Amino acid sequence: MSTADWLPDDFSVQQVDTNNTRLSVAVGGSGPTLVLLHGWPQTSRAWARVMPDFARNHTVIVPDLRGTGDSDRPEGGYAKTNQADDIRGILTALSLTGPVAVAGHDIGAMVAFAWATAHPEDVSHLILVDSLLPGFGLEEAMNVAEGGMWHFGFLMTPHIPEMLFDGHELEFFTATFTAMSNPGTFSDHELAAYARAYTGRERLRGGFEHYRTLLDDGRENRALLAQRKLPMPVLAVASARSGTATDQALALIADNVQSAVAPTGHFVAEEDPGWFTKAATAFLQ
Helix, strand or coil: CCCHHHCCCCEEEEEEEECCEEEEEEEEECCCEEEEECCCCCCHHHHCCCHHHHHCCCEEEEECCCCCCCCCCCCCCCCHHHHHHHHHHHHHHCCCCCCEEEEEECHHHHHHHHHHHHCHHHEEEEEEECCCCCCCCHHHHCCHHHCCCCHHHHHHCCCHHHHHHCCCHHHHHHHHHHHCCCCCCCCHHHHHHHHHHCCCHHHHHHHHCCCCCHHHHHHHHHHHCCCCCEEEEEEEEEECCCCCCHHHHHCCCEEEEEEEEECCCCCHHHHCHHHHHHHHHHHHC
8 A cells, every 4th residue: 555646746755675674765856855754643745745845955855654654564663763773774775965954743853853862963953843852841741640641651552552543543533633733734535544554453553653662762862962962953843732842841952942833733734834844944044
């Protein structure tokens, strides 16, 4: 099952062997490299509305993270620093040299942050879109005893989410996407496509694995940043409805932090692609 029916003109999809797995990667454009990392429950399709604009001035690399879309679903390897090595391997396979600009949304932002944390020399600019950071705010935000978000702990639980979501993918994703975005953002076709990408227990498991490493991810991030700060410029993008305080967390661990608030819900690049490309381009320049 291919998810590439959404692919913008002048982009192609490649299968890249990297870090003991195989990832599906959309590639297009020319110029300095820009890597776009999607969140959950999405695929590389999440960036379709902004890829053409970015490709005018960048070589744009848009993978399906391991466990999602047309990429493989290995049993392990979902630690965010290891997934950063997935992406580093893609760049090596495509003969792209760094440092590169990286933008991540949601889970993809956690991978981008881990990449910048573990290998700061690789990353020229870091854009984190509406995400909490393991080790720096996520744990407090997922504490249900203090009114935190319930879904993190639920999705981290082995086996149970797959059992409960199996057969209800479209129902759940439709409710989730519509509740967290401005009305009309996603068509029925797009919602069905995302549901298909996660239909069945094995595809669901591949998505949930990203959550099952979060506590370890936090410990690793804190250890890596205990003696240094992020040296590259960082843009923290929140949404008008999310209230994420990523910029405040970053202020303690990065030398150069800029912040912006998108006039959207959670899915910034899809709800207002014009706003996002303008904000990101200004930051990258």
